[in-house]
Amino acid sequence: MAQRTKIDARGAFCPGPLMELIAGLKLIEVGDEIEVWSSDKGSAKDIPEWVAKVGHEMVGVENCEGYDSIVIRKAK
């Protein structure tokens, strides 16, 4: 059963949601997931772009009130 870690990066200007995700992925096992909450409008585009480039898996993006919930699975 995959573990899921949540990163609440709402209002995080620096280092920001994607940098938090990159740091967080180093702390979990392959197959586990991270759910990033981001109020940065760019995250819903930036994060999937990087995830595709580096070879992890996008699980989904959900638009919530005032933020996006973005779920990624560590693939390697």
Added chain:
Amino acid sequence: MAKHIVIVGGGLAGTIVGNGLCRQLGDELRSGAVRITMLGNSDKHLYQPGLLYLPFGKFRESELFRDQRKVLDRRVNFNIDAATNIDVENNRVTCESGKTYDYDYVVLATGSRIRPDQIPGMEEGAHWFYDLDGARKMRDALRDFEGGKIVVNVNAPHKCPVAPLEITFMLYDYLRERGLKDKTEITYTYPIGRLHALEPVAHWTVPEFDKYGIKSETFFNTKEVDPKAKTITSEEGSTLPYDLLVTIPPHTGSQVILDSDLGAGGWVPTDKEKLLREGSTNVFVVGDTTNIPISKAGSTAHFEADTIIDNLASLVTEGQWARNYDGKVFCFVETGMSTGTYVWFNYNTPPNPGPPSQMLHWFKLAYNRLYWLSARGLL
């Protein structure tokens, strides 16, 4: 019975907390109602931001250090006895000597550390300035450098988010002054899809890099360094050759946090406003030690420490909570050897850096000396 406050860690955050508590709890300390203990691992206090200047000969090693005992208020019981276990269930800290310290409140200020060992080849193939030994080696490497390809490589997570840009601009000025600018190509790599975590800073950097001919590669997360072939390769599949590799290594939290099972990566899960460990009411967390998604920087530590001082003093004397941390961060940014700017933001206010000026550079130089007043809690 005296309330015992134990501060674990003697860096900037812990030192400001200790000094600030002494100022606010003077009567209680005098009457014996409160005791404050700091557990550190060195008798010296290092001004970490000064390491940025060491490779360029702009700071002497002796200027980086003061005696911790002299920086710290004499009313704090200072012990050079590093913590090896923090038992938050039983309110007890155990140290290397085997001695234990029971507390009513504990402040975790154990900081972060560079981990070049986490990336294959990085220790052998790269230079860095985030610790004294690394800054010395980088100074020597720069002295011997006669031109070629320099890669400035940034890894996540890292503290002092503006330092990678500062070192890049300072490198450019250093090479220009040595007449090596035309023989050198600088390439800056960054983990995310722009040149800095702060969007306005990233936008500002693009034309600055263009002006100086500094190349860049974004979405570059280091997979490995090959010291023999002198190449660095990213998880994203890019390989860059280098003659001199300057890296900002990935960081983790301290070993005692890991050994005490207080947080993955050595970062303690922390309420971002109360600065209390999640699930605790007497465990404060400050500076790099938190897992709050905010810059790991001296400035962050300073503003968090001020909040913790107010809350701890208020809790001890009145049993009341004083105020929440608003996420404030303020950082000077060196944009070369003679100009600088600054950036500030909090949880609700985005950053908006102004144009660089010589005056702001002088302010940063002044702060390099005023730091010791900050650590004493006077600034």
